[in-house]
Amino acid sequence: MTNFFKSFSTWIIVAFIAAILPLIFDSSFALTLLSKMGVLIIFTVAYNMLLGQGGMLSFGHAIYFGLAGYASIHILNGIGEETLPYFPTVLFPFIGAVVGLFFGSLVGYVSTRRAGTAFAMISLGFCEMVTAMTLIFVIFFNGEDGIQTDRMVGPEPFGITFGPQIEIYYLILFWCLVAVALMYIITKTPFGRMSNAVRDNPERAAFIGYNVRRVRWQAFALSSMFAGAAGSLHALNYEHIGFESVSIVQSGAVLFMAFIGGAGHFLGPIVGAIGLTYLDSTLADVTEAWLLYLGLTFSGIVMFAPGGLAGLIVMHGPIARTDKKLLISLIKPYFLAISSVVTGLIGLIGIIEMLYFRSLISKGEGEVVIFWTEFNANGIMSWLIFITLILVGIFLSKKTFPMAKESWDHAISVVKTEISNE
Amino acid sequence: MSNALQLKNVSKSFGEAKIIKNLNLEIRKNERHAIIGPNGAGKSTLFHLISGHYKLTSGRITLNNKEINNLEPHEINRKGLARSFQVTNIFPKMSVYENIRCGILWSMGFKYSIIRLVNGDKKLNEKTDSILEEINLKHCAHIPAGLLSYADQRALEIGITIAGGADTLMLDEPTAGMSNSETERAVNLIKQISENRTLVVVEHDMGVVFDLADRISVLVYGEIIATDTPTKIRENKAVQEAYLGTEDH
Numbered sequence: 001m002t003n004f005f006k007s008f009s010t011w012i013i014v015a016f017i018a019a020i021l022p023l024i025f026d027s028s029f030a031l032t033l034l035s036k037m038g039v040l041i042i043f044t045v046a047y048n049m050l051l052g053q054g055g056m057l058s059f060g061h062a063i064y065f066g067l068a069g070y071a072s073i074h075i076l077n078g079i080g081e082e083t084l085p086y087f088p089t090v091l092f093p094f095i096g097a098v099v100g101l102f103f104g105s106l107v108g109y110v111s112t113r114r115a116g117t118a119f120a121m122i123s124l125g126f127c128e129m130v131t132a133m134t135l136i137f138v139i140f141f142n143g144e145d146g147i148q149t150d151r152m153v154g155p156e157p158f159g160i161t162f163g164p165q166i167e168i169y170y171l172i173l174f175w176c177l178v179a180v181a182l183m184y185i186i187t188k189t190p191f192g193r194m195s196n197a198v199r200d201n202p203e204r205a206a207f208i209g210y211n212v213r214r215v216r217w218q219a220f221a222l223s224s225m226f227a228g229a230a231g232s233l234h235a236l237n238y239e240h241i242g243f244e245s246v247s248i249v250q251s252g253a254v255l256f257m258a259f260i261g262g263a264g265h266f267l268g269p270i271v272g273a274i275g276l277t278y279l280d281s282t283l284a285d286v287t288e289a290w291l292l293y294l295g296l297t298f299s300g301i302v303m304f305a306p307g308g309l310a311g312l313i314v315m316h317g318p319i320a321r322t323d324k325k326l327l328i329s330l331i332k333p334y335f336l337a338i339s340s341v342v343t344g345l346i347g348l349i350g351i352i353e354m355l356y357f358r359s360l361i362s363k364g365e366g367e368v369v370i371f372w373t374e375f376n377a378n379g380i381m382s383w384l385i386f387i388t389l390i391l392v393g394i395f396l397s398k399k400t401f402p403m404a405k406e407s408w409d410h411a412i413s414v415v416k417t418e419i420s421n422e
Numbered sequence: 423m424s425n426a427l428q429l430k431n432v433s434k435s436f437g438e439a440k441i442i443k444n445l446n447l448e449i450r451k452n453e454r455h456a457i458i459g460p461n462g463a464g465k466s467t468l469f470h471l472i473s474g475h476y477k478l479t480s481g482r483i484t485l486n487n488k489e490i491n492n493l494e495p496h497e498i499n500r501k502g503l504a505r506s507f508q509v510t511n512i513f514p515k516m517s518v519y520e521n522i523r524c525g526i527l528w529s530m531g532f533k534y535s536i537i538r539l540v541n542g543d544k545k546l547n548e549k550t551d552s553i554l555e556e557i558n559l560k561h562c563a564h565i566p567a568g569l570l571s572y573a574d575q576r577a578l579e580i581g582i583t584i585a586g587g588a589d590t591l592m593l594d595e596p597t598a599g600m601s602n603s604e605t606e607r608a609v610n611l612i613k614q615i616s617e618n619r620t621l622v623v624v625e626h627d628m629g630v631v632f633d634l635a636d637r638i639s640v641l642v643y644g645e646i647i648a649t650d651t652p653t654k655i656r657e658n659k660a661v662q663e664a665y666l667g668t669e670d671h
Contacts (some may be wrong), residue, residue, distance in 0.1 A: 190538060193520065204511045
């Protein structure tokens with residue numbers, strides 16, 4: 001019971017903080033950013049029902065997000081032109097959910113008959129197919145231009161028009177909390193547990209009486225349903241939908257967010273969605289090479305921390321529970337290891353930025369601002385500084401990483417003896 | 423006496439290779455039946471055929487007098503047959519507790535529900551606890567199953583196998599790779615869980631086989647050459663020639 005109350009209070013605190021955020025950060029940039037985060041949190045957690053909970057790698061989950069967006073925009077326009085009866089704006093995520101569930105059940109019925117590589121390939125195939133359709137069936141998708149809408153339709157209960165961004169933000173926040181709570185509860189149901197079981201070991205799952213394909217199909221359909229709800233909110237938020245929303249780009253983005261955040265933990269995708277949306281909005285203005293850094297980060301996570309950011313935190317849980325001092329003893333070796341990597345990365349970023357600069361700017365000009373400092377991209381000194389940083393970073397990493405690993409191994413061996421002594 | 427399992431003229435070929443040839447076998451209700459035979463005799467294939475992992479080339483298999491040879495593994499399981507595997511087959515990332523609880527879900531009618539909560543169901547959790555007690559893993563219930571010692575993982579797999587309440591159990595080499603003391607523990611566990619159940623076991627350790635089995639069938643090159651009590655099997659000339667004489671045990 002205390003456990004239940006504990007998790008319940010966390011929800012309230014999170015809801016409260018999210019509700020007052022627009023009062024603290026009241027710029028229109030912040031509001032747009034927060035709205036986008038809310039939508040992508042729903043989408044990423046939904047995607048993780050497949051990737052993290054069900055062990056299915058999809059390269060085409062934006063289909064359900066985007067198609068729900070298209071449907072919502074058409075219905076909004078229909079209401080605006082009075083060819084369709086009024087439907088409350090507040091309930092639009094239901095439209096998206098139905099659309100997502102429909103297409104998810106349809107495609108999922110085919111694709112979940114296979115697992116692993118074949119499943120991933122099929123998802124990619126469907127994604128390309130739907131993207132191509134947006135350019136062919138112009139009457140519904142309107143090609144590369146996409147479709148505009150006006151979200152201010154119908155009556156205005158309590159003076160809420162959903163015109164101002166702040167009203168849309170609270171709409172998104174409400175549905176974000178509802179959707180995430182529902183998806184969390186689903187992990188605690190028989191279906192949710194069996195979804196994990198099928199991910200871990202489909203063969204064993206079959207021999208305890210479960211139809212593995214049925215479990216996967218249901219996971220796929222439910223995940224598409226929530227993705228659809230997110231798609232509706234996305235359409236309301238931008239009053240526009242374009243072919244990129246069903247494309248491999250959007251599908252890849254949600255995969256990046258879920259994986260970098262940590263697919264193995266329920267909170268991971270939320271961390272990923274918030275973090276990457278923030279970086280995408282801020283860094284994209286600072287550097288042209290933002291996507292390059294994103295790619296590097298993703299590759300780094302896949303290779304060195306396959307549990308994502310959440311995984312890195314969670315793996316220290318047993319150590320913290322065994323002995324807090326043990327955890328503190330890890331701070332110093334970690335700090336040294338991270339510092340040496342950061343040193344090398346600063347050098348790498350410097351080189352990349354100067355290369356970018358030289359490829360974009362005509363010869364003669366050489367002043368480039370990197371890390372708030374002016375460097376001369378044509379001068380040999382700048383290059384030497386950054387190359388030296390890379391080399392120093394590599395050299396230090398070779399010393400500090402084995403130290404960090406040794407401390408980690410030591411801590412874990414202490415934990416293991418503690419457990420076996422119990 | 424009625425039979426729990428009956429195999430009639432069962433054959434299985436992989437391409438040209440006939441692995442199981444016109445095999446006939448009767449497993450009586452509530453007996454402990456061991457299947458022995460040299461490497462490559464087809465013991466594991468036979469298990470896979472019965473449990474629905476492989477499809478028969480020809481023949482007929484019945485479980486409690488109902489035909490099962492065209493069913494999927496999960497359908498056969500729902501009819502009351504559970505099995506373990508030669509290589510440990512558990513849910514490594516889930517806790518020991520979750521492993522057992524998942525094994526129970528179907529038999530208690532939870533199906534694919536998304537509106538019931540597993541933590542809130544008292545009967546389900548009581549049953550999980552009682553099975554954990556039976557296999558002596560209660561002390562490590564909340565550790566990820568993949569971190570258990572090998573012998574404990576095998577015990578957990580037996581736990582998952584019995585969790586669904588099946589009345590026919592098939593264990594594929596349950597003591598393979600265990601030390602003497604671990605083997606002893608495993609044999610005691612198997613004796614205990616097979617009370618009032620039908621047990622079919624494939625095993626290489628002859629000590630275990632003769633200790634455990636009520637009857638033994640000897641499988642050589644896809645054919646059963648004898649089925650009898652342990653004493654009679656020991657005296658059987660054909661078995662001695664084909665198998666026991668050449669074994670290192």
